[in-house]
Amino acid sequence: MEERTIQVDLCSTKKEKPKSDQLQFGKVFTDHMFIMDYSDPLGWHDARIVPYQPITIDPSAMIFHYGQSVFEGLKAYLSPEGEAQLFRPEKNMQRLNRSNDRLCIPPIDEEFALQAIKELVALERDWIPASEGTSLYIRPFVISTEPYIGVAPSRHYKFIIILSPVGAYYAEGINPVKIAVENHYVRTVKGGTGEAKTGGNYAASLKAQEMVANTGYAQVLWLDGVEKKYIEEVGSMNVFFKINGEVVTPALNGSILEGVTRNSVIQLLKHWNIPVAERRVSMEEIYQAGKDGLLEEAFGTGTAAVISPIGQLTWNDEHLYVNDGNTGTVAKRLYDTLTGIQYGKEKDPFGWIEQVEEVSRVK
Amino acid sequence: MEERTIQVDLCSTKKEKPKSDQLQFGKVFTDHMFIMDYSDPLGWHDARIVPYQPITIDPSAMIFHYGQSVFEGLKAYLSPEGEAQLFRPEKNMQRLNRSNDRLCIPPIDEEFALQAIKELVALERDWIPASEGTSLYIRPFVISTEPYIGVAPSRHYKFIIILSPVGAYYAEGINPVKIAVENHYVRTVKGGTGEAKTGGNYAASLKAQEMVANTGYAQVLWLDGVEKKYIEEVGSMNVFFKINGEVVTPALNGSILEGVTRNSVIQLLKHWNIPVAERRVSMEEIYQAGKDGLLEEAFGTGTAAVISPIGQLTWNDEHLYVNDGNTGTVAKRLYDTLTGIQYGKEKDPFGWIEQVEEVSRVK
Numbered sequence A, B: 001m002e003e004r005t006i007q008v009d010l011c012s013t014k015k016e017k018p019k020s021d022q023l024q025f026g027k028v029f030t031d032h033m034f035i036m037d038y039s040d041p042l043g044w045h046d047a048r049i050v051p052y053q054p055i056t057i058d059p060s061a062m063i064f065h066y067g068q069s070v071f072e073g074l075k076a077y078l079s080p081e082g083e084a085q086l087f088r089p090e091k092n093m094q095r096l097n098r099s100n101d102r103l104c105i106p107p108i109d110e111e112f113a114l115q116a117i118k119e120l121v122a123l124e125r126d127w128i129p130a131s132e133g134t135s136l137y138i139r140p141f142v143i144s145t146e147p148y149i150g151v152a153p154s155r156h157y158k159f160i161i162i163l164s165p166v167g168a169y170y171a172e173g174i175n176p177v178k179i180a181v182e183n184h185y186v187r188t189v190k191g192g193t194g195e196a197k198t199g200g201n202y203a204a205s206l207k208a209q210e211m212v213a214n215t216g217y218a219q220v221l222w223l224d225g226v227e228k229k230y231i232e233e234v235g236s237m238n239v240f241f242k243i244n245g246e247v248v249t250p251a252l253n254g255s256i257l258e259g260v261t262r263n264s265v266i267q268l269l270k271h272w273n274i275p276v277a278e279r280r281v282s283m284e285e286i287y288q289a290g291k292d293g294l295l296e297e298a299f300g301t302g303t304a305a306v307i308s309p310i311g312q313l314t315w316n317d318e319h320l321y322v323n324d325g326n327t328g329t330v331a332k333r334l335y336d337t338l339t340g341i342q343y344g345k346e347k348d349p350f351g352w353i354e355q356v357e358e359v360s361r362v363k
């Protein structure tokens, strides 16, 4: 039987909250965290909210050696009415379990995990920053904790949720970035762990990212690991191109992460009757479209930046400028609509928003 | 300046040591461990040997999220004279730094890391089991500890060394195993992290391993991630085949780990004038050799098992039996010679052995 109640142990003193205009990404954490343990044969148990604190863990714990871990990332937004709301959180819980399956981690009851997020966010709602573009980032993650240095699935895990107030991604409005196409390193490959949100994919990406950052690029564009021809993702985002009126994005092929933003963008485009296709997209095709003047827009999608327009794409020393380095109209419309829905300023025709609690906030 | 002294803080009570015939792999750890910290701009500092103990680490520490970690594995053996000795440890330290480089982890002074291993092993020498085939497994590893959930190289690390007394890999002598060729999942790919000893590669391998274990196989044989045609490794070992008098092993191609045992095997074969080639080896070639009666031996190589003969290889429901399921003469000779050198029972013509200390042990 899955445990259903969450013990709450409140902290005695609260931390000082950072000022809204000084928020950075992922450096400050709230007063409490959620933890639940797994062990054989008990299953997931001992769900609790406790003061945010370091965890104590054996140096032989598997997470330190064999990287068996998964994570998620979503946000809580404050609506004009002061309500805390989540954007399609069930999608993140589903993906968490798909990741768990790939990594041989026992599944977590999705409804219960969502309940845990809601209880924690409700408790920490004063931490949700109110300024334009700010939010409370939610990081659920699972780590393998069995003290055993043999290569095998762990028999002990911790599922933890921590929260971090984060600033507006674009301090001065949405801004196109420079991207370098990566020809040497790959993030992952079909048959590997690319579909899962697991640490190893990110560890593998650091080297390429570090190298391009040194030459002034914001992110790399990843090509497929098999032929190094087909586009996969950009940085830690899914990627879209508008070519001659049609929007295309790489089809899910086993090595691409299925982004919640990606899925939402596709739905919005269909809703707007803008042609959109999920298919293989080669770098050659994008390059040709650019040369032929048909590449109208390019942008990344992800929870952190929502929409991140690409102004320049560099491939083997060839520079391709997209829309003269300006944000395209589709990218802008997607950004405005998605953030409008997320912050409760626009109608939510798809039922994407989930309230954390109904109690309205004293302002 | 690299720190050169190691502070020692001894434990007050010692643990009971497991009986030599009850040793398992990687479950029991010795009384002390080595730790050294890294931070910007201090570099590696505060090298110390302390009582074996849990570490306390923030839940936002990067290791839990983005898998930035590397490790090594080697052993201390007890010679007939009671001397603790290491096998080519400098190779492990070199590989540690190659792994560090791929994972954007700052390099560690190799001589100092080896000194740390020696000091720790010397302190724990009573933990080196004396029975045939037993040893003290040494696990150096680096984890990223910065409390920051942004995807970037960490600016804080811990380098830790723990020790575990381990039993004979083959309780009843060296024994051929059944291996299944993996056609769906891949461990890693060229451009990925396969050359590095990092957690993500092992996390990626669990699923395939779990699936074949359920059907009675010991390990999977990994094919290349690009064409799924060429042989890479078997389980967490490098792999060799003897075909019509010649020994072949997959050439280092960017996705194969460069094993210390692999390198030693190649040197021994050359020394014995047995033809040996490092090149691409396709599964088709091995299958044909088997069908033609030319596949004389197959075996994995690694620190844990030294030599692990393959008695059966299953590929797409086709079963290939190697040497009638018996250990081949080359595999046996390699095993005897390598373990002979490691345990100080045979001459060491290549200077592979490094003594931990000269003081002879009271018996």
Ligand SMILES: Cc1ncc(COP(=O)(O)O)c(C=O)c1O
Pocket: A073, A233, A235, A236, A237, A238, A257, A258, A259, A260, A261, A262, A301, A302, A303, A304
């Ligand atoms: C590798 C990768 N691709 C794509 C995405 C976008 O996914 P989502 O839209 O769910 O945030 C993420 C996460 O943010 C990611 O880590």
Ligand SMILES: Cc1ncc(COP(=O)(O)O)c(C=O)c1O
Pocket: B073, B233, B235, B236, B237, B238, B257, B258, B259, B260, B261, B262, B301, B302, B303, B304
């Ligand atoms: C993936 C992998 N391949 C091969 C080996 C063999 O390397 P070594 O001979 O250095 O132990 C190891 C480690 O033992 C390994 O983890």
